[in-house]
Amino acid sequence: MSRGQRRAMGSMLSFLLLAILLHLAGGSPPPEPVVCTDGTSNCTVTNSVGSFPDRIVCRARSVTYPRTEQELVGAVAAAASAKRKMKVATRYSHSIPKLMCPGGLDGAIISTERLNRTVRIDAKKGLMTVESGMVLRDLVEAAGAAGLSLPNSPYWYGLTIGGLLSTGAHGSSVWGKGSAVHEYVVGLRIVTPAPASKGYAVVRELGADHPDLDAAKVSLGVLGVVSQVTLALQPLFKRSVTFVTRDDSDFADQVAVWGRLHEFGDMAWLPQQRKVLYREDDRVDVSSPGDGLWDSLLGRSIPTRLLINGRAAEERLQEGSTNDTALCAAGRLQADSLERQAYGFKNDGLNFTGYPVVGYQHRIQASGTCINSPEDGLNTSCPWDPRIRGSFSQNTDFSIALSKAPAFVAEMQRLRDLSPDTFCAGIDTRFGVLIRYVKASSAYLGKPEDSVDFDIVSYRSRTDGMPRAHADVVDEIEQIALHKYGGLPHWGKNRNFAFDGAIAKYPKADEFLRVKDRYDPDGLFSSEWSDQVLGINGSPNIVKEGCGVEGLCVCSDDSHCAPEQGYFCRPGKVHGEARVCSTSANP
Numbered sequence: 001m002s003r004g005q006r007r008a009m010g011s012m013l014s015f016l017l018l019a020i021l022l023h024l025a026g027g028s029p030p031p032e033p034v035v036c037t038d039g040t041s042n043c044t045v046t047n048s049v050g051s052f053p054d055r056i057v058c059r060a061r062s063v064t065y066p067r068t069e070q071e072l073v074g075a076v077a078a079a080a081s082a083k084r085k086m087k088v089a090t091r092y093s094h095s096i097p098k099l100m101c102p103g104g105l106d107g108a109i110i111s112t113e114r115l116n117r118t119v120r121i122d123a124k125k126g127l128m129t130v131e132s133g134m135v136l137r138d139l140v141e142a143a144g145a146a147g148l149s150l151p152n153s154p155y156w157y158g159l160t161i162g163g164l165l166s167t168g169a170h171g172s173s174v175w176g177k178g179s180a181v182h183e184y185v186v187g188l189r190i191v192t193p194a195p196a197s198k199g200y201a202v203v204r205e206l207g208a209d210h211p212d213l214d215a216a217k218v219s220l221g222v223l224g225v226v227s228q229v230t231l232a233l234q235p236l237f238k239r240s241v242t243f244v245t246r247d248d249s250d251f252a253d254q255v256a257v258w259g260r261l262h263e264f265g266d267m268a269w270l271p272q273q274r275k276v277l278y279r280e281d282d283r284v285d286v287s288s289p290g291d292g293l294w295d296s297l298l299g300r301s302i303p304t305r306l307l308i309n310g311r312a313a314e315e316r317l318q319e320g321s322t323n324d325t326a327l328c329a330a331g332r333l334q335a336d337s338l339e340r341q342a343y344g345f346k347n348d349g350l351n352f353t354g355y356p357v358v359g360y361q362h363r364i365q366a367s368g369t370c371i372n373s374p375e376d377g378l379n380t381s382c383p384w385d386p387r388i389r390g391s392f393s394q395n396t397d398f399s400i401a402l403s404k405a406p407a408f409v410a411e412m413q414r415l416r417d418l419s420p421d422t423f424c425a426g427i428d429t430r431f432g433v434l435i436r437y438v439k440a441s442s443a444y445l446g447k448p449e450d451s452v453d454f455d456i457v458s459y460r461s462r463t464d465g466m467p468r469a470h471a472d473v474v475d476e477i478e479q480i481a482l483h484k485y486g487g488l489p490h491w492g493k494n495r496n497f498a499f500d501g502a503i504a505k506y507p508k509a510d511e512f513l514r515v516k517d518r519y520d521p522d523g524l525f526s527s528e529w530s531d532q533v534l535g536i537n538g539s540p541n542i543v544k545e546g547c548g549v550e551g552l553c554v555c556s557d558d559s560h561c562a563p564e565q566g567y568f569c570r571p572g573k574v575h576g577e578a579r580v581c582s583t584s585a586n587p
């Protein structure tokens with residue numbers, strides 16, 4: 001290798017986050033989403049990456065941190081009596097869209113950060129009641145300690161139970177009740193506004209058979225504040241996990257069957273590499289030997305210096321002079337490195353010695369050690385920590401009816417076959433497309449049908465209106481999914497345009513809105529964003545210069561792209577009705 005090549009490899013290596021090879025003791029817990037200049041007044045609120053899709057930071061008049069349900073009722077009553085808009089923020093506020101912003105500029109934020117206790121556990125009946133601000137990590141740990149398992153959950157444990165329910169969050173399964181956490185909710189206490197005669201706020205207790213539970217389980221936070229949640233758990237079980245990498249020639253067929261073959265099966269597609277990483281993941285008896293642990297490589301603390309250098313290298317390849325050869329090489333190196341390190345799975349909690357990794361559900365189901373670390377003054381941090389110029393991404397996540405998923409996959413493959421290397425910039429360099437299963441739900445804003453969820457993280461510029469390399473690839477996939485295959489955007493991810501018309505795809509949306517009108521007739525928990533998304537008022541699209549690049553609109557004019565960078569509004573390559581910002585010549 002020449003010196004130049006070595007240098008190129010060096011910068012690539014760092015942006016590949018190969019730093020994750022290092023064993024680190026340090027870390028910096030993520031920042032608070034709510035920051036006030038004057039004690040608990042004059043506040044801003046943002047999400048865990050410090051940026052909403054429109055790049056605006058929200059404002060609020062004040063924040064409160066109730067520690068008990070009684071204090072929570074007081075907080076809702078105080079805002080309701082003043083007819084003030086309000087919204088819940090959580091410990092880290094991980095949702096990408098502007099869900100945690102109160103309406104207007106003068107609203108109240110109620111943080112559930114201090115509502116994080118276990119209320120009661122009935123191990124015999126398998127019931128666990130927790131306060132809504134409890135972080136998933138603490139919840140599954142407490143369940144495990146009581147000999148119980150939450151059968152499915154998101155993969156990142158920094159979320160709170162109240163927040164993840166509100167957006168319909170899930171892991172992967174079509175077995176039993178499926179992968180959405182709200183399927184395990186059998187009771188919920190929610191504080192809603194009330195007339196003066198009732199003291200401006202009431203606690204509503206919803207049992208398993210209460211019809212409103214189907215609204216409150218997945219509520220986007222617009223019904224009131226969930227105070228406590230009761231979950232139906234199962235006796236502690238173990239899982240056995242094996243990853244198998246195969247070529248993607250039968251990927252379209254496999255997507256239809258993989259979730260039926262393995263209870264917790266998922267897939268990751270690396271389009272340019274023509275590979276699919278199959279997760280064979282099944283329940284095994286609790287007596288099976290093994291004390292495995294998942295310590296995901298992507299949720300560990302990374303030295304800040306490496307994150308900044310890596311980002312700088314990535315910026316050079318993504319903006320300005322795009323180099324597909326280098327991007328694709330980076331994607332391959334990264335995939336190989338993750339595979340070698342078994343994605344952070346460890347057989348005995350310390351070392352990976354080979355598949356299968358067998359371990360308790362609560363040690364395998366979710367991960368994310370970067371939130372655990374003691375403060376080290378930002379010497380190391382979560383890769384996306386907004387206080388440093390490290391990783392910065394957009395997250396596209398939609399689900400498609402299981403019956404339509406094979407045709408959709410085949411269409412993505414046709415797009416890939418036209419120019420495979422253009423997929424590296426948007427997909428292969430960010431760990432591929434993660435594919436998970438979600439079962440049909442009775443929740444009004446849950447999945448109406450058994451579905452396959454496609455999750456794509458891709459590079460995002462820090463400059464407003466600056467496209468990433470081959471921005472049209474992910475944009476066309478998104479439009480094919482949403483507009484041709486009836487795809488549903490994940491409520492807690494995605495960019496604005498994905499929500500345009502989404503509510504019309506929920507057959508029970510009207511029932512949801514009727515409950516909302518009863519619980520919060522003045523819309524105090526509603527905001528501009530929630531009204532746009534729920535089809536009540538306005539559109540989530542923002543039409544302006546560069547809106548196509550930012551995902552705030554589907555472009556209809558070259559000015560919505562970045563003509564000065566050579567990006568013009570063009571039809572899709574396999575889906576002629578798509579309109580994407582592309583550098584291709586005018587056809």
Ligand SMILES: Cc1cc2nc3c(=O)[nH]c(=O)nc-3n(C[C@H](O)[C@H](O)[C@H](O)COP(=O)(O)OP(=O)(O)OC[C@H]3O[C@@H](n4cnc5c(N)ncnc54)[C@H](O)[C@@H]3O)c2cc1C
Nearest residue numbers: 093094095099154155156160162163166169170221226492
């Ligand atoms: C790194 C990362 C990994 C992720 N992994 C997954 C995954 O594997 N699977 C998946 O499905 N999703 C995943 N997500 C998305 C995530 O599940 C959702 O964004 C989730 O809503 C975030 O939970 P939170 O506790 O941070 O809530 P927030 O984002 O703070 O809140 C979400 C919404 O719920 C409302 N809310 C919160 N608590 C309450 C309450 N007690 N009462 C009423 N309303 C409330 C808020 O006001 C807001 O409207 C991930 C996100 C990130 C950033």
Ligand SMILES: *[C@@H]1O[C@H](CO)[C@@H](O)[C@H](O)[C@H]1NC(C)=O
Nearest residue numbers: 036037038041042043044059
């Ligand atoms: C409110 O906060 C903003 C910054 O978020 C600041 O510029 C402004 O001075 C603050 N106002 C008061 C009255 O503190």
Ligand SMILES: *[C@@H]1O[C@H](CO)[C@@H](O)[C@H](O)[C@H]1NC(C)=O
Nearest residue numbers: 113114116117118134135138
């Ligand atoms: C609740 O949050 C506090 C502060 O973050 C933390 O110290 C405590 O361990 C949490 N409690 C539980 C039960 O997880």
Ligand SMILES: *[C@@H]1O[C@H](CO)[C@@H](O)[C@H](O)[C@H]1NC(C)=O
Nearest residue numbers: 026302303304305376379380
């Ligand atoms: C900062 O992190 C580096 C690893 O990148 C480590 O070697 C060093 O000791 C840390 N310094 C401090 C002050 O924590």
Ligand SMILES: *[C@@H]1O[C@H](CO)[C@@H](O)[C@H](O)[C@H]1NC(C)=O
Nearest residue numbers: 008009323324325326327329
């Ligand atoms: C692109 O990257 C490859 C691999 O790193 C390198 O060999 C090549 O010189 C680069 N091309 C340009 C134009 O920089």
Ligand SMILES: CC(=O)N[C@H]1CO[C@H](CO)[C@@H](O)[C@@H]1O
Nearest residue numbers: 023346348349350351352353
């Ligand atoms: C046998 C073996 O490889 N043991 C290693 C397991 O992991 C710990 C900590 O990461 C190492 O210190 C051991 O050497």
